[in-house]
Amino acid sequence: MQTQFVLDDVVTVIGPDGVADPATDPKLPGETVVKLFKHMLLTRQLDERLVLLQRQGRIGFHIGSLGEEACILGPAAALGGDDWLWPCYREFGALLLRGMPMQTYLDNMYGNANDAVKGRQMPDHYSGRPYKFGSVSSPIGTQITQAVGFSWAAKMKGDKSVSLVFFGEGATSSSEFHNGMNFAGVYKTPTVFLCRNNGWAISVPADQQTASQTFAQKAFAYGMTAVRADGNDLLAMVKVTRDAIERGRNGEGPTLIEALTHRLSGHSTSDDPKAYRNEAEMKAEREKDPVPRLRAYLVGLGLWDDAQESAWAEQVDGEIKRAVETAEKTAAPALHTMFEDVYATQPWHLAEQQAEAERAPRPAGHGGGGGH
Amino acid sequence: MPQMNMVQAVNDALRLELKRDPRVVLLGEDIGKVGGVFRVTQDLQKEFGPDRVIDTPLSEGGIIGAAIGMALYGLHPVPEIQFSDFIFPAFDQIVSELAKFRYRSGGEFPAKMVIRTPVGGGIRGGHYHSQSPEAYFIHTPGLKVVCPSNPYDAKGLLLASLRDPDPVLFFEPKRVYRAARSEVPEGDYTVPLSQAKVVRPGQHVTVLAWGAMLYEAIEAANQAAALGVDSEVIDLRTLWPVDIDTIIASVKKTGRVVVVHEAPKTCGFGAELIALINEKAFLHLEAPPVRVTGYDTPFPYTLEMDYLPLAGRILPALVETARY
Numbered sequence: 001m002q003t004q005f006v007l008d009d010v011v012t013v014i015g016p017d018g019v020a021d022p023a024t025d026p027k028l029p030g031e032t033v034v035k036l037f038k039h040m041l042l043t044r045q046l047d048e049r050l051v052l053l054q055r056q057g058r059i060g061f062h063i064g065s066l067g068e069e070a071c072i073l074g075p076a077a078a079l080g081g082d083d084w085l086w087p088c089y090r091e092f093g094a095l096l097l098r099g100m101p102m103q104t105y106l107d108n109m110y111g112n113a114n115d116a117v118k119g120r121q122m123p124d125h126y127s128g129r130p131y132k133f134g135s136v137s138s139p140i141g142t143q144i145t146q147a148v149g150f151s152w153a154a155k156m157k158g159d160k161s162v163s164l165v166f167f168g169e170g171a172t173s174s175s176e177f178h179n180g181m182n183f184a185g186v187y188k189t190p191t192v193f194l195c196r197n198n199g200w201a202i203s204v205p206a207d208q209q210t211a212s213q214t215f216a217q218k219a220f221a222y223g224m225t226a227v228r229a230d231g232n233d234l235l236a237m238v239k240v241t242r243d244a245i246e247r248g249r250n251g252e253g254p255t256l257i258e259a260l261t262h263r264l265s266g267h268s269t270s271d272d273p274k275a276y277r278n279e280a281e282m283k284a285e286r287e288k289d290p291v292p293r294l295r296a297y298l299v300g301l302g303l304w305d306d307a308q309e310s311a312w313a314e315q316v317d318g319e320i321k322r323a324v325e326t327a328e329k330t331a332a333p334a335l336h337t338m339f340e341d342v343y344a345t346q347p348w349h350l351a352e353q354q355a356e357a358e359r360a361p362r363p364a365g366h367g368g369g370g371g372h
Numbered sequence: 373m374p375q376m377n378m379v380q381a382v383n384d385a386l387r388l389e390l391k392r393d394p395r396v397v398l399l400g401e402d403i404g405k406v407g408g409v410f411r412v413t414q415d416l417q418k419e420f421g422p423d424r425v426i427d428t429p430l431s432e433g434g435i436i437g438a439a440i441g442m443a444l445y446g447l448h449p450v451p452e453i454q455f456s457d458f459i460f461p462a463f464d465q466i467v468s469e470l471a472k473f474r475y476r477s478g479g480e481f482p483a484k485m486v487i488r489t490p491v492g493g494g495i496r497g498g499h500y501h502s503q504s505p506e507a508y509f510i511h512t513p514g515l516k517v518v519c520p521s522n523p524y525d526a527k528g529l530l531l532a533s534l535r536d537p538d539p540v541l542f543f544e545p546k547r548v549y550r551a552a553r554s555e556v557p558e559g560d561y562t563v564p565l566s567q568a569k570v571v572r573p574g575q576h577v578t579v580l581a582w583g584a585m586l587y588e589a590i591e592a593a594n595q596a597a598a599l600g601v602d603s604e605v606i607d608l609r610t611l612w613p614v615d616i617d618t619i620i621a622s623v624k625k626t627g628r629v630v631v632v633h634e635a636p637k638t639c640g641f642g643a644e645l646i647a648l649i650n651e652k653a654f655l656h657l658e659a660p661p662v663r664v665t666g667y668d669t670p671f672p673y674t675l676e677m678d679y680l681p682l683a684g685r686i687l688p689a690l691v692e693t694a695r696y
Binding site for chain 1: 397423428429431433434436437438439440441442443444445446447449461464465468469472473474475476477478479480481482513514516536537538566613616
């Protein structure tokens with residue numbers, strides 16, 4: 001498998017004319033692609049709204065996926081119902097696709113009393129156990145080793161589930177990447193490593209993360225299958241992830257996928273890319289946007305038109321508005337929740353500190369987080 | 373009842389739990405075929421197979437990161453860190469991930485495991501085979517920290533830790549791995565977490581110690597008795613959450629306290645214990661609380677016995693505190 005890998009090979013399905021290459025086409029039913037395209041539009045619409053809410057000071061932070069929707073939703077769509085997804089922090093679109101209601105996500109953005117993580121983390125640090133979706137933390141790469149451990153446990157127990165773990169190209173510089181890849185290689189765990197190479201780790205370009213020609217080739221050192229794919233092509237991402245999941249399920253071990261994509265925004269709402277990006281380059285990247293790419297494919301097949309798109313946008317807009325309104329009206333978590341879940345049962349010192357907090361004057365809260 | 377040393381007692385607890393609970397998985401460097409560099413896991417791989425007692429690549433971060441994934445799946449991993457001096461490559465996984473998983477996920481993802489690791493000096497190990505890093509972990513909300521001093525407690529505390537729903541750092545004092553022997557029941561029993569033990573009742577001064585230094589504290593207490601100082605020695609056993617009631621009851625009785633630990637003095641666990649005593653028993657104190665600890669230097673090789681808070685250094689602290 002490894003010897004077939006050619007550095008210049010990038011799996012692509014949808015050509016510039018919007019037509020799928022029959023050699024690589026995952027041949028999804030038209031209605032499935034429409035559903036995924038609608039979800040892609042929803043993800044982007046929500047993304048843009050969240051940036052606006054942050055600019056208005058209504059939420060503290062947002063870390064979005066503008067331009068990376070195809071390589072987040074494609075892999076998520078390739079997962080089976082028993083498979084697990086271990087997020088980095090840009091995968092809210094995948095979380096919604098896996099079934100988290102919009103309201104639950106917005107409650108997380110507001111850190112309110114209905115937030116699944118009880119307002120304990122910054123916005124976009126969600127947790128989705130009911131959707132077989134991990135818990136987000138900020139340290140880079142830690143989820144990689146955990147996903148390997150999880151899928152290793154599944155393999156030990158004879159469970160056929162596969163774990164898909166997301167990370168950016170910057171995370172390949174972390175010790176966690178090495179640890180996870182190495183353990184996965186040695187124990188042939190059913191893990192799919194999904195490296196979204198969006199070109200930038202905050203302000204540091206990909207060529208300063210590695211002297212390797214590609215990120216994918218790092219897999220060879222771990223005795224692992226590697227593949228590069230056009231990360232702006234949703235069908236290509238479905239195809240390569242589906243193949244990798246299949247290999248994992250069949251006991252053929254892990255795969256590293258390098259998805260080539262572009263970050264069409266700053267790192268997060270706390271970042272201003274003008275300091276390190278040039279406009280011409282960004283303009284060229286916007287022309288490779290995954291949304292028009294998939295739209296052209298669907299329009300070509302007669303499965304999508306402008307009327308459908310504007311009706312969908314209106315529907316999503318209403319849904320977002322209602323969820324925002326409800327999230328804003330929901331109270332902050334009660335003070336005592338700060339002292340719960342540190343341990344399974346509350347030890348004496350936390351009971352004391354909770355009592356102390358309950359006696360203390362309440363400061364004016366900000367109800368949202370800062371950012372990085 | 374059989375006599376065991378601590379190595380045998382820990383091995384016995386692990387065997388018992390591997391047999392009882394199919395979710396238990398041991399992983400670490402050299403723990404399988406060779407049974408660990410201290411032979412604590414001797415023969416367990418032979419008995420339970422390489423899928424339950426796993427020799428891993430040489431990567432502490434990988435061991436703990438993978439163990440967290442196993443725990444999220446529902447297994448009960450028991451990773452071994454070969455020496456607690458080598459735990460730092462896994463520090464991020466322990467502090468940022470393991471300790472916070474239950475909390476940060478709103479209770480969706482509890483991650484339970486027992487990290488076993490030999491601790492402490494006095495074995496001619498120099499900087500990197502001798503340290504006592506417990507304070508870093510006590511300082512991290514979400515972790516429990518245990519350190520037995522004898523084989524009976526080692527088995528009972530380990531079984532209690534293995535059945536506890538929270539992540540536990542289980543520090544095994546390697547200086548007394550084989551030196552400490554006691555009667556250890558063959559079957560199942562637990563020593564509850566967060567319960568200290570008064571190992572030598574006394575009236576004049578309270579001595580708080582744990583692990584290998586407990587023996588030094590007892591030795592100093594016996595010598596002090598000849599000088600008319602009656603010391604009450606308490607083995608904390610669980611460092612966090614600590615058994616505050618036993619400590620405060622003793623200090624209220626004696627009015628005097630000496631804390632002994634191997635770790636460096638500054639921001640060591642002794643500082644926290646004395647702060648708690650000040651908060652809860654200040655008006656009962658008859659003398660300034662005293663710490664007898666390792667010095668604020670890296671752990672030395674040749675001069676390690678001067679560095680350690682051995683009985684010779686504890687004795688004057690007991691006498692001076694009692695006579696203050």
